[in-house]
Amino acid sequence: MSESTMKEFKVSAIENGTVIDHIPAKSVFQVIKMLNLENFNDQVLFGTNLESKKYGTKGIIKVSNKFFKSDEVNKIALVAPSATLIEIRNFAVASKTVVQVPNEIVSIVKCFNPNCITNHENIVTQFNVISKDELKLQCLYCEKITDKKTMVIK
């Protein structure tokens, strides 16, 4: 077995489903939570602090028999902007895409402004993404900008 195959199998292969690769090691558990995999009924395999040539360390999640819609998964770009989404069918790679920060973020991010009405009433948060590179989110309500440093995922 070649070295690269060895690495791939540090987390067992799946027959059908989705592999989310190149997740920053520290964000693996957050991604699991964001995708609500805690309540998923089929196999979920994951590894973290794995070696990565590109990033030093990385995390990987493999979800059996689940194919994500893009808006369902793009939200993870907030914590894992380099994540790759690989669809596996019959043990083979069917498609590969890199996640993209969506134009709007609904519900998953908390507004950083303690005086924002969304932190005091039962309101679904909404943000317009004004910069995808620097990750700047403008709250639809208080109009303040939540950024990478101040972002808290609900």
Add this chain to the structure above:
Amino acid sequence: MKKRSLVSINDFTKEEQLSILELAESFEKNPTRKILENHVVATLFFEPSTRTRLSFESAVSRLGGKVIGFTDASSSSVSKGESLRDTIKTVCSYSDLIVMRHPREGSARFASEVSSVPIINAGDGANQHPTQTLLDLYTIKQTQGKLDNLHIAFVGDLKYGRTVHSLVMALCNFNCTFHLVSPLELKLPSSVKIHIKEKNLVYHQYTSIEEIIGSVDILYMTRIQKERFSDPMEYEKIKNAYILRNAMLENTKENLKILHPLPRVNEINEDVDDNHKAYYFEQALNGVYVRQALLARILGVV
């Protein structure tokens, strides 16, 4: 504009803002008209206010409408723990329009989502106060005959002052040059400066009024609050640098007018009040005409 809420100054286009100012001129000439006779306007002030609330209520009364509402949260069900959502859902069934001031940022946008009648934001925390912006624009136009190509100085707390942020954004539509006078700790935030840069306009920053007072058309004063300073010593050092005195107006432009959203504390010395360049009380009066125009447009009676 009929049936639309006004939460943020940018909810109305430049043309819509100008049409409100134009209509306000007609109310200045003839303020008493019974065009809101069958209308009820609710004024919900979760936070105290003198000018804004009274000028709204005066505007409604002069147009023949009825006002219901409360003047501070302690006299409403909020004190029993009622949510803003429930308060708005109830009040919108009693009225044709809601004017609201609330201490939390974003409360007005939220109210406009749950309400079946239009909301006019009369201040949501440190965020927006669009009717103040409209009356500021009206006053600038009234005193200068135009809004374009003016040199406008903003003085004081440019970091937290919501009236400054909204007015700067609105004036970006009119090719103005901005002169920003503030202590280093209270400079205009970059989120507002972005709007100036986007329109390819120019701003200059200063730390004392004297540097610029001789060459501007409008001097917009604001209050510096002691609690904004992390170091109280710093406040003591700079506080007198931002007080306007009559003697400072000697070599200023003939068309200069001094504006202030009020209330003032000591940042404009009372000896300025008698100078013909002082215009802040007239500015406050304009609030009635501008709010009459806004109410009439949103309720669709003109």
